[in-house]
Amino acid sequence: MDRRKFIKQSFMAGMAASQFRVNVLAGSKNKKYRTVLIGAGWWGNNILGEAMASGYCDIVGICDADEIFNMETAARVEKDMGKLPKTYTDYRELLTEQKPEIAIIATPEHWHAVQTIDALKTGCHVYMEKPIAHTINEGKAIVASQKKYGKVIQVGLHRRTSPHILVGQEMLRSGKVGEIKMIKACVYSPTANTIVQPLPAPPPHLHWDLYLGPAAYQPFESSVHPRGFRKYLNMTNGTIGDWGVHWMDQILWWSEEKYPKKVYSTGGMVDPDCGYDAPDFQTATLEFENFTVNWEHRRLGGERSEKSPVGTYFYGTEGILFMGFFDGAYFYPNDEDQPIVQVNHAMHEPDGQNIRELWKDFIDAIEGKKSPVAGIESSHRATTMSLLAMISYKTGRQINWDGEKEMILDDPEALSLMKRDYRAPWVYPELS
Ligand SMILES: NC(=O)c1ccc[n+]([C@@H]2O[C@H](COP(=O)([O-])OP(=O)(O)OC[C@H]3O[C@@H](n4cnc5c(N)ncnc54)[C@H](O)[C@@H]3O)[C@@H](O)[C@H]2O)c1
Numbered sequence: 488m489d490r491r492k493f494i495k496q497s498f499m500a501g502m503a504a505s506q507f508r509v510n511v512l513a514g515s516k517n518k519k520y521r522t523v524l525i526g527a528g529w530w531g532n533n534i535l536g537e538a539m540a541s542g543y544c545d546i547v548g549i550c551d552a553d554e555i556f557n558m559e560t561a562a563r564v565e566k567d568m569g570k571l572p573k574t575y576t577d578y579r580e581l582l583t584e585q586k587p588e589i590a591i592i593a594t595p596e597h598w599h600a601v602q603t604i605d606a607l608k609t610g611c612h613v614y615m616e617k618p619i620a621h622t623i624n625e626g627k628a629i630v631a632s633q634k635k636y637g638k639v640i641q642v643g644l645h646r647r648t649s650p651h652i653l654v655g656q657e658m659l660r661s662g663k664v665g666e667i668k669m670i671k672a673c674v675y676s677p678t679a680n681t682i683v684q685p686l687p688a689p690p691p692h693l694h695w696d697l698y699l700g701p702a703a704y705q706p707f708e709s710s711v712h713p714r715g716f717r718k719y720l721n722m723t724n725g726t727i728g729d730w731g732v733h734w735m736d737q738i739l740w741w742s743e744e745k746y747p748k749k750v751y752s753t754g755g756m757v758d759p760d761c762g763y764d765a766p767d768f769q770t771a772t773l774e775f776e777n778f779t780v781n782w783e784h785r786r787l788g789g790e791r792s793e794k795s796p797v798g799t800y801f802y803g804t805e806g807i808l809f810m811g812f813f814d815g816a817y818f819y820p821n822d823e824d825q826p827i828v829q830v831n832h833a834m835h836e837p838d839g840q841n842i843r844e845l846w847k848d849f850i851d852a853i854e855g856k857k858s859p860v861a862g863i864e865s866s867h868r869a870t871t872m873s874l875l876a877m878i879s880y881k882t883g884r885q886i887n888w889d890g891e892k893e894m895i896l897d898d899p900e901a902l903s904l905m906k907r908d909y910r911a912p913w914v915y916p917e918l919s
Contacts, residue, residue, distance in 0.1 A: 622905060670781070748774055750886045886901055
């Protein structure tokens with residue numbers, strides 16, 4: 488690359504990040520919200536750390552189906568905040584006893600709808616993790632409940648506050664990239680395929696029935712917990728549901744289009760007998776009114792062979808805009824006399840995220856200063872894109888989508904996959 492044609496814009500991202508930090512610190516004298524965490528695993532603890540650091544939260548309860556995760560997380564809160572929160576394995580008891588003002592929900596996605604709606608009913612504002620739902624009708628029910636109970640929902644799509652992504656969005660909206668007809672979003676994650684190891688029983692500290700909740704019964708496997716639920720379609724919608732929602736959200740945010748009209752997806756497993764069923768490789772094509780989105784995910788191949796293993800390419804008439812993860816953002820103008828623009832990321836550790844900024848935005852929304860930047864309606868639409876692709880993957884057919892009515896057209900089997908049966912005593916959320 489010609490160095491003279493290579494402009495670093497990390498200062499823009501850096502300035503935006505430091506401004507956010509100033510705002511966060513300024514909040515330390517403000518009201519403290521009674522806050523609980525439901526799902527005290529990897530990401531829940533990342534959110535909890537930022538909630539505690541914000542100065543707005545009194546952590547009054549921790550709930551996880553795993554008692555060891557509960558104990559460790561409560562001890563962390565005591566160390567950082569000087570007060571040991573009560574722990575629970577059943578979130579319903581936590582909500583009833585603690586009557587929190589804020590609930591953080593960071594459980595596996597088959598729990599998101601039920602727990603979010605129950606938290607709203609209890610009177611909580613909710614910071615919930617993506618994807619918002621496991622089936623499309625659950626997402627519709629969360630949107631309806633948010634309207635009914637009038638509380639703020641912020642969805643953990645922290646890329647909406649990532650400084651390098653904001654610069655990228657600004658370049659797209661300014662017309663610098665030109666007219667965009669095609670977008671490619673990808674996640675290449677060449678992690679080793681592990682073969683599932685069945686165990687005679689879950690470990691004694693894990694309440695497996697509470698972990699499964701509304702999902703169909705499946706025996707405990709060594710790879711499910713922690714974090715391995717992503718491999719099972721009973722609890723997840725694969726990588727397009729997990730990672731894809733971040734990029735689908737960016738595409739909708741830039742375009743202001745609300746939904747695709749046609750969706751087709753295919754993919755498969757490297758080893759069909761490995762014991763899990765979330766696809767190892769998958770492509771999806773989502774056709775919008777004015778552009779087409781291609782999604783690609785695979786575990787095949789080496790990370791070193793891909794220039795950027797995670798991100799989204801916007802192909803415009805004036806050049807290509809890339810929004811990435813640790814790579815930051817790039818603009819490659821078609822005109823070779825124009826410099827390539829690079830914007831470094833300004834994410835926080837651990838794990839490269841901008842939860843701090845999203846949490847500040849959440850508190851601002853609770854205090855009536857603004858609408859949440861990753862609110863439930865846009866996050867529902869982004870999640871729906873991934874879930875439609877999974878319905879196509881499962882049926883092997885193109886899905887025709889009426890986005891206004893939120894209905895799949897002319898395909899009763901695909902339509903039936905907009906919801907699922909819940910395992911008793913859990914009840915599928917009503918649309919009210
Ligand atoms: N926004 C992001 O960038 C981002 C990144 C990573 C994960 N996530 C999301 O965070 C969520 C959790 O993912 P993770 O990687 O932290 O998984 P994890 O397995 O580390 O944590 C999930 C926890 O939920 C607990 N749990 C299960 N059922 C429960 C119940 N009924 N009540 C209370 N706790 C229960 C599990 O025991 C586990 O400890 C997922 O929705 C995931 O998509 C978001």
